[in-house]
Amino acid sequence: MDLDSSGFPARRPRRMRSSPAMRRLVAETRLGVDDLVAPLFVREGITRPQPIDSLPGVSQHSRDSLRAEVTALAELGVPALILFGVPERKDDVGSGAWDPDGIVQLAIADVKAEVGDSMVVMADLCLDEYTDHGHCGVVDGAGRVDNDATLELYGRVANAQAAAGVDVVAPSGMMDGQVAAIRRALDGDAATDVAILAYSAKYASAFYGPFRDAVDVTIADGGDRRGYQQDPANAREAAEELRMDVAEGADMVMVKPALTYLDVITRARDLVNVPLAAYQVSGEYAALHAAAQRGWLDLEAAALEQLLAIRRAGADFILTYFARTMAELFAQA
Numbered sequence: 227m228d229l230d231s232s233g234f235p236a237r238r239p240r241r242m243r244s245s246p247a248m249r250r251l252v253a254e255t256r257l258g259v260d261d262l263v264a265p266l267f268v269r270e271g272i273t274r275p276q277p278i279d280s281l282p283g284v285s286q287h288s289r290d291s292l293r294a295e296v297t298a299l300a301e302l303g304v305p306a307l308i309l310f311g312v313p314e315r316k317d318d319v320g321s322g323a324w325d326p327d328g329i330v331q332l333a334i335a336d337v338k339a340e341v342g343d344s345m346v347v348m349a350d351l352c353l354d355e356y357t358d359h360g361h362c363g364v365v366d367g368a369g370r371v372d373n374d375a376t377l378e379l380y381g382r383v384a385n386a387q388a389a390a391g392v393d394v395v396a397p398s399g400m401m402d403g404q405v406a407a408i409r410r411a412l413d414g415d416a417a418t419d420v421a422i423l424a425y426s427a428k429y430a431s432a433f434y435g436p437f438r439d440a441v442d443v444t445i446a447d448g449g450d451r452r453g454y455q456q457d458p459a460n461a462r463e464a465a466e467e468l469r470m471d472v473a474e475g476a477d478m479v480m481v482k483p484a485l486t487y488l489d490v491i492t493r494a495r496d497l498v499n500v501p502l503a504a505y506q507v508s509g510e511y512a513a514l515h516a517a518a519q520r521g522w523l524d525l526e527a528a529a530l531e532q533l534l535a536i537r538r539a540g541a542d543f544i545l546t547y548f549a550r551t552m553a554e555l556f557a558q559a
Contacts, residue, residue: 264549280436306346320353362399381411388417427464433509495540
């Protein structure tokens, strides 16, 4: 008999890994369909879905194909989705984002009519998909994003999305004070039941490239968003952003991207008591597909491992382009 340093029989951790049933019994982290949010793209002016080359298996949906996709997700038990719009026309202020007949407002109404309250309908709240310069807000004469002028427009977007029937608005522009401005706008328009999921720690990441293909966004003059998105070097700064957003009225908060910021997710979990989301972003998703296409890894196994890691770090739910794949996998189990 093996003894430990105190003379007692030695513990053998391998006993807790002896069978699939035992591993399920003692698993510290659970991942299921209830933990998934499906990001979906809807494009104005098309009649059939258009595949996105850099996001294998993901498409820009027409309004009809979006309804079909949402119905399939609901039948699989996916509890939530988030909508991103691709308009036909853009301008310098992104006015399509708050147009009552804008593509996301129409899509929100379509989806709510299709699935009602069986799914939580979220909508990205930003201007970058709708501006001709690709920035997340109003640009001043010096080419910089005007924080305070942008906040007023975010309020208009929030009210338009609320009028269309959205359950959750998700401001992603990283403007200072955006949560407070949106909460005031919603409450002032009698939309007090609409929740806010704040992109509180959104980093200026190199992993967003396929997403920009998906929403047809190019930042003017080769610019970037480092002036308002977070520096990848900083984690303490993320804590401040999280605290401020919760203080301003955020009902839920998010860390984005997920995999390269697992430490930030863990810090966030210790810091706030509101639900915590993490976004497995387009580049993280596309990288797994690229490796799998070369036979370097098993796609489903690698995706599952990464999603488990995000949950283990502390996320309550995950925005992921693998939502349908995982839901189908769980349904077969």
